Structures are given as C-alpha cells and as structure tokens.
Amino acid sequence: xxxxxxxxxxxxxxxxxxxxxxxxxxxxxxxxxxxxxxxxxxxxxxxxxxxxxxxxxxxxxxxxxxxxxxxxxxxxxxxxxxxxxxxxxxxxxxxxxxxxxxxxxxxxxxxxxxxxxxxxxxxxxxxxxxxxxxxxxxxxxxxxxxxxxxxxxxxxxxxxxxxxxxxxxxxxxxxxxxxxxxxxxxxxxxxxxxxxxxxxxxxxxxxxxxxxxxxxxxxxxxxxxxxxxxxxxxxxxxxxxxxxxxxxxxxxxxxxxxxxxxxxxxxxxxxxxxxxxxxxxxxxxxxxxxxxxxxxxxxxxxxxxxxxxxxxxxxxxxxxxxxxxxxxxxxxxxxxxxxxxxxxxxxxxxxxxxxxxxxxxxxxxxxxxxxxxxxxxxxxxxxxxxxxxxxxxxxxxxxxxxxxxxxxxxxxxxxxxxxxxxxxxxxxxxxxxxxxxxxxxxxxxxxxxxxxxxxxxxxxxxxxxxxxxxxxxxxxxxxxxxxxxxxxxxxxxxxxxxxxxxxxxxxxxxxxxxxxxxxxxxxxxxxxxxxxxxxxxxxxxxxxxxxxxxxxxxxxxxxxxxxxxxxxxxxxxxxxxxxxxxxxxxxxxxxxxxxxxxxxxxxxxxxxxxxxxxxxxxxxxxxxxxxxxxxxxxxxxxxxxxxxxxxxxxxxxxxxxxxxxxxxxxxxxxxxxxxxxxxxxxxxxxxxxxxxxxxxxxxxxxxxxxxxxxxxxxxxxxxxxxxxxxxxxxxxxxxxxxxxxxxxxxxxxxxxxxxxxxxxxxxxxxxxxxxxxxxxxxxxxxxxxxxxxxxxxxx
Ligand code: MCN
Ligand code: CUM
Numbered sequence: 001x002x003x004x005x006x007x008x009x010x011x012x013x014x015x016x017x018x019x020x021x022x023x024x025x026x027x028x029x030x031x032x033x034x035x036x037x038x039x040x041x042x043x044x045x046x047x048x049x050x051x052x053x054x055x056x057x058x059x060x061x062x063x064x065x066x067x068x069x070x071x072x073x074x075x076x077x078x079x080x081x082x083x084x085x086x087x088x089x090x091x092x093x094x095x096x097x098x099x100x101x102x103x104x105x106x107x108x109x110x111x112x113x114x115x116x117x118x119x120x121x122x123x124x125x126x127x128x129x130x131x132x133x134x135x136x137x138x139x140x141x142x143x144x145x146x147x148x149x150x151x152x153x154x155x156x157x158x159x160x161x162x163x164x165x166x167x168x169x170x171x172x173x174x175x176x177x178x179x180x181x182x183x184x185x186x187x188x189x190x191x192x193x194x195x196x197x198x199x200x201x202x203x204x205x206x207x208x209x210x211x212x213x214x215x216x217x218x219x220x221x222x223x224x225x226x227x228x229x230x231x232x233x234x235x236x237x238x239x240x241x242x243x244x245x246x247x248x249x250x251x252x253x254x255x256x257x258x259x260x261x262x263x264x265x266x267x268x269x270x271x272x273x274x275x276x277x278x279x280x281x282x283x284x285x286x287x288x289x290x291x292x293x294x295x296x297x298x299x300x301x302x303x304x305x306x307x308x309x310x311x312x313x314x315x316x317x318x319x320x321x322x323x324x325x326x327x328x329x330x331x332x333x334x335x336x337x338x339x340x341x342x343x344x345x346x347x348x349x350x351x352x353x354x355x356x357x358x359x360x361x362x363x364x365x366x367x368x369x370x371x372x373x374x375x376x377x378x379x380x381x382x383x384x385x386x387x388x389x390x391x392x393x394x395x396x397x398x399x400x401x402x403x404x405x406x407x408x409x410x411x412x413x414x415x416x417x418x419x420x421x422x423x424x425x426x427x428x429x430x431x432x433x434x435x436x437x438x439x440x441x442x443x444x445x446x447x448x449x450x451x452x453x454x455x456x457x458x459x460x461x462x463x464x465x466x467x468x469x470x471x472x473x474x475x476x477x478x479x480x481x482x483x484x485x486x487x488x489x490x491x492x493x494x495x496x497x498x499x500x501x502x503x504x505x506x507x508x509x510x511x512x513x514x515x516x517x518x519x520x521x522x523x524x525x526x527x528x529x530x531x532x533x534x535x536x537x538x539x540x541x542x543x544x545x546x547x548x549x550x551x552x553x554x555x556x557x558x559x560x561x562x563x564x565x566x567x568x569x570x571x572x573x574x575x576x577x578x579x580x581x582x583x584x585x586x587x588x589x590x591x592x593x594x595x596x597x598x599x600x601x602x603x604x605x606x607x608x609x610x611x612x613x614x615x616x617x618x619x620x621x622x623x624x625x626x627x628x629x630x631x632x633x634x635x636x637x638x639x640x641x642x643x644x645x646x647x648x649x650x651x652x653x654x655x656x657x658x659x660x661x662x663x664x665x666x667x668x669x670x671x672x673x674x675x676x677x678x679x680x681x682x683x684x685x686x687x688x689x690x691x692x693x694x695x696x697x698x699x700x701x702x703x704x705x706x707x708x709x710x711x712x713x714x715x716x717x718x719x720x721x722x723x724x725x726x727x728x729x730x731x732x733x734x735x736x737x738x739x740x741x742x743x744x745x746x747x748x749x750x751x752x753x754x755x756x757x758x759x760x761x762x763x764x765x766x767x768x769x770x771x772x773x774x775x776x777x778x779x780x781x782x783x784x785x786x787x788x789x790x791x792x793x794x795x
Contacts, residue, residue, distance in 0.1 A: 222256045499548075
C-alpha cells in the first residue's frame with residue numbers, strides 16, 4: 001500500500017459535495033421551529049409603533065382575559081428580577097422590555113406566553129399602552145444638534161447622544177504628509193443601513209426543568225458558548241446548569257450574533273412557568289428590530305503626489321448606532337476594524353477619528369457579513385481610490401498597482417498597526433484585468449460614449465483581517481478570542497470532530513472532515529462533524545468574522561496532529577521499530593529503511609483499543625486549543641462592467657469578474673459558493689436594498705416590498721478565478737478566511753462601475769443603493785446624490 005490519493009478521500013482541495021445539503025434539500029433539517037417539546041407554550045412580542053415616546057401606562061388586563069394566555073411579561077415585571085435591562089457586547093445596556101421610554105420603532109414592549117402563537121398574538125393586541133410622543137432623532141447630525149433630546153436618559157452621566165469618540169493612527173505624521181501633497185483628494189459618503197435578512201428569523205425554545213434545575217435553550221445563535229456565559233451572568237444561573245443548543249441555522253450573516261430581548265423573555269417565562277416556551281420572530285420583527293449593519297457617514301482625504309503615490313490618508317467616521325450600542329466587536333476597538341481601511345495599500349501615514357451616536361433606530365452597526373466594519377472600511381477605500389485616480393487623471397488600475405503593498409514587503413505593517421501576513425496583490429489585479437478584457441472595454445466605452453451610451457467599469461480590491469483573535473489583541477467583554485477542537489478516533493478508524501464554531505450554511509460539516517482527511521488519511525466520509533451544543537462541543541467563540549477556518553479549522557488541524565503523534569507511537573509498537581524510524585505518508589506509517597513495511601491509520605486506531613504498548617494511555621483522541629499568532633489576510637479583486645440607461649437611470653450589469661486569493665482552499669466548490677453568495681449580496685446593497693427612516697423615525701424598508709432580496713432572475717452571472725493562491729504562513733494548512741470577502745469588496749465594484757459610466761458628467765458620488773431615480777437625478781441635474789438625509793414624512 002502507498003499514500004492515499006488526497007482528492008479521492010475528500011481531503012484538502014477536494015470539491016466534495018456538502019454533506020449537510022442532503023438533509024436540507026430533502027426538508028429534513030432540524031431548524032428551531034422544528035423543535036417541539038411536550039407541554040410547550042408560545043411567546044409573541046408586542047412592539048412599539050413609535051420611535052421615541054415616554055410610556056405612561058401599560059394595561060395587560062384584557063390580554064389576561066383571553067383564554068389560553070399564561071403570562072404577560074412587561075418591563076416592570078422584568079425589573080423586579082433585575083432583567084428589564086441587559087448588558088450588550090459593547091459595554092452598554094439594552095432594554096429587554098421597555099419601562100420608561102421606547103427608543104425605536106419596533107422596540108419590545110411586552111411579551112405574551114400562550115397555548116399557541118395565534119392566541120399570543122391576539123393577546124398582544126389586547127394590551128393597552130399609552131405613549132407620550134417625543135421628537136425622534138434619525139441621524140448623527142440630529143443627534144449632536146443643539147437642543148437634541150437625550151435618548152439615553154436612563155443612563156447616569158449621559159447628558160448628550162454621543163456614545164464614544166475614538167481615534168487611531170499618527171496625526172502629526174499624517175498632517176505632515178498632507179503638507180507635502182501635490183493634490184488632496186476628498187470623498188464623503190453614507191454607507192446606508194442594511195440588514196442581513198437570513199431566510200430563517202431569530203428564535204428560541206427555552207426549557208427550564210425544575211427537577212434537575214437545568215436550563216436548556218435551543219437558540220438561533222452563531223456563538224453558543226458566549227451565549228451560555230452571558231445567560232449565566234445575566235440570569236445568575238450556574239454555567240454548568242445551562243445548555244445552549246444551536247440547531248440547524250437557516251442563514252446567519254451576522255444577524256444571529258447579538259443577544260435579543262426575545263431570548264431573555266423566553267428564558268424567564270420558562271423559569272416562571274416551568275414549561276418550555278418557544279419564541280419565533282416573524283419577518284417584520286426580524287427586519288425592524290434585529291441585527292442592522294452599517295449606517296455610517298464617512299469623510300476622508302488622500303494626500304497625493306503628482307506621480308500617483310499616496311502619501312497619507314485621513315478619515316472621520318460618524319456611526320449611527322441606534323438606541324443601544326450593541327455591536328459585537330473586539331473590546332479594544334470602538335468602531336470595529338474600520339482601521340483596516342487602506343491596508344492593501346502601502347501608505348506611510350494615516351489617521352482615523354470616529355464618533356458613535358445614539359438615534360431612535362433599532363440597534364445598528366452590528367456586523368453583516370463583514371469582519372467588524374471591514375465592509376465599510378473597504379467600500380470607503382475603493383470609492384476614495386476611484387475618485388483620487390480620477391482627480392489625478394491616472395488610470396485607476398495603474399493607480400492601485402503603484403500603491404499596492406508589494407509581494408516582497410510581506411509581512412507588512414500597516415499605518416494603523418495591523419500585520420499583513422501574505423499576498424500577491426498585483427498578480428490578482430492582472431488576472432482580473434485580463435479576464436474582463438480591460439483595454440478592449442476602454443475602447444468600447446469610448447465608442448459607446450460617442451453615441452450617447454453610458455458604459456462603465458468599476459474595480460474594487462479588498463483585503464480583510466480574518467480570524468480574531470489572537471488573544472493578546474482580541475477579546476469580547478474580556479473573553480479572549482481563540483477556539484478549540486476535539487477529535488475522537490473510534491477503534492474502527494472512524495471519527496468524530498467537534499468545534500466551538502457554529503455553521504449556519506457555510507458547510508463546516510463538510511470542510512472540517514476534509515481537514516481531518518488531510519491530516520490523518522481518514523476518508524472524509526468516515527468523519528462526522530458536530531457543532532452547536534455547549535454540553536458536548538469544546539469551547540469556542542463562535543462563527544462570525546470568517547474566523548472559523550482561521551481559528552476553529554486550525555484547531556481541527558492541530559487536534560489531528562496530536563492524534564497523529566500518538567498514532568505514530570502505536571505504529572512504532574506495531575512495526576517493532578523505534579518512533580524515530582517511522583515515517584508518515586497520507587493514511588499510513590512505514591519503516592524508513594523498509595517502506596513496504598507499514599501500518600494504516602485504521603490499524604493504529606484499532607491498536608489504541610486492543611494492542612497498546614506498555615505505559616501508553618489507551619484511546620486515540622485529542623483536544624487542541626488554538627490561539628492564532630495573527631489574523632489571516634485574504635485578498636480579492638472584483639471588476640464589474642455596466643451600462644447605464646441615460647433616459648431612466650436604470651443600470652444593467654454586463655460582466656462580473658472575481659479573483660479571490662484566500663490561501664489554500666479546503667473545498668474549492670464551497671469557497672466558490674461563498675463568493676457567489678457574497679457577490680449577490682454586494683449587488684443587492686449597491687442596487688436595490690433600501691432601509692431608511694422618515695423624520696418621525698418610522699422605519700421604511702421593514703418589509704420585502706421595500707427591502708428587496710435579489711432572486712436568481714435579477715442576479716448577474718459571475719466569473720470566478722482561483723489561480724492566485726498565497727498560503728497564510730502562520731495557519732497550519734495555509735488557509736485564510738473567505739466567507740465575507742465578496743460582500744465586503746463587492747459593493748464598491750458595482751458603484752465604481754456606475755460612477756465610471758457617468759463620472760464625465762461631473763458626478764463624483766451617488767450613495768447606495770443606486771436606485772434608478774438617484775442615478776437619473778445625478779445624470780440630469782449633474783450633481784452628486786446622497787441618500788443620507790431622512791425622508792420627509794407625508795401629511
Ligand atoms: N473555506 C475553505 N477554504 C478556505 C476558506 C474557507 O474551504 N481557504 C470554507 C470553510 O471551511 C467553510 C466556508 O468556506 O466551510 C467558510 O469559511 P470561513 O471563511 O472560515 O467563514 P466561517 O465559516 O467562519 O463563516 C462565517 C462567514 C460569515 S462571518 C458570514 S456573516 C457568512 C458567511 O460566512 N454567513 C453565511 N457565509 C455564509 N454562508 C451561508 N450559507 N450562510 C451564512 O449565514
Ligand atoms: Cu460580520 S457578520 Mo458574520 O461576522 O457573522
């Protein structure tokens with residue numbers, strides 16, 4: 001026997017079909033709403049119709065009169081148990097159920113627990129709440145205006161609506177760079193609110209068992225272990241008596257990272273009623289109250305030299321966080337990793353300031369398919385780069401190439417202090433330009449323009465810091481960021497691997513088995529992957545920020561290597577040679593001097609239970625905790641071509657080319673799926689997704705008539721390229737994260753393409769979404785169009 005064929009056993013690089021899809025496409029998944037427990041009750045939430053109002057009274061009498069109603073929770077009741085407010089992941093507090101005021105439209109005011117969800121919903125409507133309306137704030141500018149009402153008057157020492165001010169970088173060096181500039185290019189834009197809107201909404205089934213004192217909560221969460229710790233601390237329950245189970249998840253995209261009031265209410269209700277309580281959000285509830293992202297005003301400048309070299313960068317961010325500051329992000333950074341902006345460019349000096357403010361909107365700024373605001377960072381970067389190239393009158397592709405971090409500069413320290421691990425930026429760009437037919441397109445564009453047709457080409461590049469931690473720099477609420485994996489090899493050579501991550505559609509059940517196959521030669525189909533149950537899964541910080549492959553995946557590798565080290569001892573024993581004389585090739589140990597004499601990993605597994613050498617602990621399992629030395633930095637180039645109709649402002653996508661370098665690909669097919677999904681979201685954000693607020697704080701876009709999800713019909717085709725592979729030097733298998741790259745880098749490619757088509761008309765910016773009326777207004781009025789100011793309400 002010789003080494004196994006890695007692709008045949010489903011190892012690294014095999015485009016193995018996703019094993020989880022078998023049950024999903026047959027409708028056999030086990031999602032939260034599939035969970036039915038004996039005696040289970042149902043909870044519905046009453047939400048505020050107003051954005052900002054004082055609550056003068058809540059009368060629940062009529063709700064209690066409805067047959068089938070067991071409990072009506074109000075903020076006042078929660079307060080008696082110290083649960084009216086809960087801590088957020090960013091050291092703020094958030095109302096669980098409103099007591100004093102409501103602070104955004106859709107805020108949770110009361111919860112009804114009843115025999116079935118319809119009765120609970122009816123009972124919600126029977127609750128009488130009296131409000132005294134207050135003026136609403138819907139932008140950072142309004143939040144800091146003189147005389148603005150203080151939204152968070154519940155907080156001591158909060159005299160205004162400012163949450164934080166923050167800065168990073170070297171101001172003096174940046175000022176000096178600007179003093180030397182031949183030209184200063186500016187950019188001001190608004191990255192609008194967006195919503196992850198996974199197919200499955202959020203929900204929980206809380207089951208408190210009085211007999212055992214154990215609380216089991218089935219919950220749509222991307223980070224079950226963190227939730228367990230949070231529940232232990234907030235509800236003051238012992239951690240070992242809490243079991244969080246995250247069942248199959250119908251998409252997360254960041255929506256299922258935060259802790260929502262519904263979870264807390266269902267837990268309290270189950271404890272009070274001693275019965276399982278299920279809460280499932282409806283689509284409106286999900287769209288109006290949970291997991292908003294972005295909503296940030298960015299204003300920046302580049303100091304440029306005539307020859308196209310960038311000397312310095314400065315920017316200011318005004319972030320609208322909504323009524324509660326509840327972002328999940330590393331504690332050290334107030335505005336996530338926004339300072340990853342311009343990381344792929346070699347810029348000597350940079351300075352960033354940020355201010356976060358409260359508004360009468362649902363909590364926002366929560367990540368949506370981005371590693372803590374990297375989406376905003378890269379969007380701004382690539383819009384700014386496009387504008388600067390135009391200001392300088394240089395080719396935008398060449399401008400990028402001149403300023404890229406060069407291959408020989410890695411590892412490269414950015415002006416904001418990140419250490420880039422590896423990359424081949426110029427090569428990715430070349431592949432992209434060739435694929436789109438750059439030179440030919442420029443000619444076509446010119447000919448078309450002569451005939452009054454508007455063609456445009458947009459380039460976007462991005463690099464993303466993925467894989468928090470290392471624990472030195474990254475923690476959430478003081479909990480250091482690392483991950484672990486546990487691998488058990490059974491006596492017949494089959495195995496189970498568990499991690500503290502939680503797949504939501506990314507395919508971990510498929511890819512983690514491939515890592516084991518790569519490390520041990522156990523065919524992937526013989527390895528089962530389990531995640532999401534805190535009673536069985538080893539500790540982990542969860543799945544977001546595309547950290548699973550960089551951290552949990554690395555832990556799988558390390559656990560497998562520990563198993564291999566032990567198997568080597570068993571092999572030496574079986575082969576009757578010393579360990580030093582044993583060599584490894586995929587699936588098999590052999591004697592160095594006699595390669596024909598060998599034992600398979602399966603034989604070693606059996607020996608671990610039946611024939612171990614004296615003094616060796618039986619069994620073949622290992623747990624590895626992995627604290628990454630650094631983040632992984634994938635890179636990508638996205639290029640889009642469009643045609644804009646000057647008569648209507650409608651734009652059609654002609655071609656999309658994507659060149660992603662995420663290091664070694666575990667499963668190329670899954671990686672391509674991730675990229676296509678991300679590009680689809682990027683297209684949606686650029687083209688059609690619109691959430692805004694009128695002057696009274698009414699949320700416009702809280703339904704799928706206003707907030708559009710692209711279907712296969714309108715989504716353009718994508719041409720994907722995988723020929724550039726720069727392994728991460730510090731990751732055990734050289735893989736970098738990829739789950740968010742296309743959603744991060746994609747939007748600017750679409751927007752840059754449209755602006756390239758209309759830029760010669762004197763238009764510098766149109767804010768997303770680039771709806772036809774905005775594009776048409778820009779073309780006909782020849783001015784920039786900002787989507788930022790609140791929509792005036794009629795009547
Ligand atoms: N992968 C690979 N080779 C690489 C990198 C990744 O084969 N070099 C595989 C991984 O093993 C995994 C998938 O690609 O199966 C994504 O891996 P990774 O980049 O590590 O990201 P995570 O698993 O941590 O997923 C999180 C990321 C985030 S943060 C959001 S948001 C998002 C995304 O994944 N949400 C998703 N993609 C999603 N895809 C689906 N279907 N559903 C979501 O909710
Ligand atoms: Cu940034 S959304 Mo994902 O990190 O779950």
